[in-house]
Amino acid sequence: MALPFKKRVMIVEDDQEIRNSFNLIVNSSQKFMVVNAYGSCEEAIDNLNRDKPEIVLMDVELPGMNGIQGTKVIKDKSPHTDIVMVTVYEDSELVFEALKAGASGYITKSANYMELLAALEEIVKGGAPMSSRIARMVIDNFHVNPNSPLTKRETEILQLISEGKTYTQISEELFISKETAKTHIKNIYSKLQVNSKSEAIAKANLEKLI
Amino acid sequence: MALPFKKRVMIVEDDQEIRNSFNLIVNSSQKFMVVNAYGSCEEAIDNLNRDKPEIVLMDVELPGMNGIQGTKVIKDKSPHTDIVMVTVYEDSELVFEALKAGASGYITKSANYMELLAALEEIVKGGAPMSSRIARMVIDNFHVNPNSPLTKRETEILQLISEGKTYTQISEELFISKETAKTHIKNIYSKLQVNSKSEAIAKANLEKLI
DNA sequence: AGTTAAATACCGAAATATGCGTGATAACAG
DNA sequence: CTGTTATCACGCATATTTCGGTATTTAACT
Known part of the structure; x- marks a missing residue:
């Protein structure tokens, strides 16, 4: 392997500009390398065994199989691969569906250079990178209603x-x-x-x- | 009010050293001020209406009423107050109990100067500060088992x-x-x-x- | 071609749960 | 101190679920 110490990152994103941009950012880091970037889950899944990514940056909205279905399949075939959802929307239903599907992080596309790499770092150290709003959404989901009508x-x-x-x-x-x-x-x-x-x-x- | 722009922080922590240390750290910030620091939930609750804290730093292990019960009571009496649990342990049951009780953040006592203030900042901007391990614990809690025996x-x-x-x-x-x-x-x-x-x-x- | 797994469908008996009553006592708040 | 709420308790008729069977069709796999 040419760069044995770099974590292998796969990108799944249909917008070519964003894909290239992510590619550049990830490859600019000493700790990460992009093993491949695909425009659909289908392609990504087909090449999973060859690419062996440790981390997948997964778009939520995709033509064909969406990012949530794709996450399920990838997690099923490669349970130790960590998947970070990348999206423009912070719709609560989608967030929870993605988390149920097996995502370990959820960041927005507005994430800049630093934020994207910070998310990858966070994954590597065993955390779960999330935007502020999503972290709160997730935490709020646990809160028990104190105004219960029950005794x-x-x-x-x-x-x-x-x-x-x-x-x-x-x-x-x-x-x-x-x-x-x-x-x-x-x-x-x-x-x-x-x-x-x-x-x-x-x-x-x-x-x-x- | 003397310092109208500073967020009002209440500390509930039985160890006097830690209490003082938190006190100093929080007061060192331009954005936060400690309105009061107590050694028990009972005292804190008694003075809730006077102190009107916007954020409470709550120890989990406390003599008398513990931090989780205290969180329930405070959230009930003052729903808009954000509560951040501070603990040495990252025991999963306690974490989830605290979140159910209404906590909006969960950090460890090993948190240094910067981390503690970062957590407060994160709360102010509507997020949910968590240590890496706790974030992952929370996210993992959502994951659906892909090895279900069911069709x-x-x-x-x-x-x-x-x-x-x-x-x-x-x-x-x-x-x-x-x-x-x-x-x-x-x-x-x-x-x-x-x-x-x-x-x-x-x-x-x-x-x-x- | 033969086996297996999954989805479909039916029956009768037994066990549980539900709907609709009634009413007593203790605790708590105004 | 009095009204309200919470908790406790019983009975009967009905509805629903559960248990223990059997059985056919289709799709997938070897």
Whole structure:
């Protein structure tokens, strides 16, 4: 290998100008080298085994297979490759989809020279580079709603429901009768306007009640 | 107000040395001022209305009420106050508990002068300061397991179950008979070794199958 | 061509959960 | 001190889910 100490970076980006620009920036670094740059996920995936990238800079919006689907495939074929999404949009649904697909970072195309290299460095040291807005988006996603309509006991029971417990198990765990558990659950359903355990779990997750 | 342009920072930390050290660092900045530093959440909460902090630097391990419980209370009483957890440990359970409680950042006590101020700056610009390891921990938490034992169809159905759908709704949505939906769900249960929808959801979340 | 995996479909019995009542007691706030 | 809320408890009818089978078709793989 010509440059054994440089981390191998693959670029997937359909806009040729941006692709060239990323290429130049990455290759300007002593620590990274571009092994290849492609205009589509399909091409990138076809050459994955030969290129053996350690890091992929992946555009989200792409013709054909999009960056999120591509991330899934690449992660499946090469689990140790770290993928950094690069996008113009910071749409929350896309961000979470990309993270679920296996992305380890999410930066914007407005990222300048320094920011792009900083993101790569961050990946190498085991971090997860994100723009400020995305970091906040991700963190906010964890926050539990403090204005829950449920009482403490109801929340406790909803928690047990979300763990897959039956009426009987819940009543045993809380030292109350099965009938009482039933009543609490009935009240939970009424407050959340649902009529089954799984619907209650879905709503609880949606409104971050647990 | 004496210094109207400085962001008001409250410190909650039981170790007096660290408390003083943070105090000096924060006050050394042109952009931040320490409104008060307490050794316990109880004291901090009692003085919340008077101190009106915009940012709280919160120790996790504290005598009496711990930093996570304290975060919940402060977020409840003062939702717009941003809380940054400061800790020696990067234990994953604690991190997620803190984030659920409402923390907007999570840094380690090893943070030096620059890092601490950088975290405060990051909060001000709407971000979420985190150490590299914690950022990765948080991102990894989103990743879906690519080695799911379930087939595509089963995963699709598990997804619908997690949205609270009934057998009938699932069969209608997928244009299959109720009996077929039943069979798929039976197979899902067998593969996941569970025996109810909510247990399946719990296991799916635990093993990141959806 | 033969095997396997996946998706489809049906049945009946048993177990759970849900809907709609009622009502008592304790704790908390105005 | 009184009204409200939370927690607890019971019963019956109905609905839904789960268990344990069987079985056909199609696509993929060897």
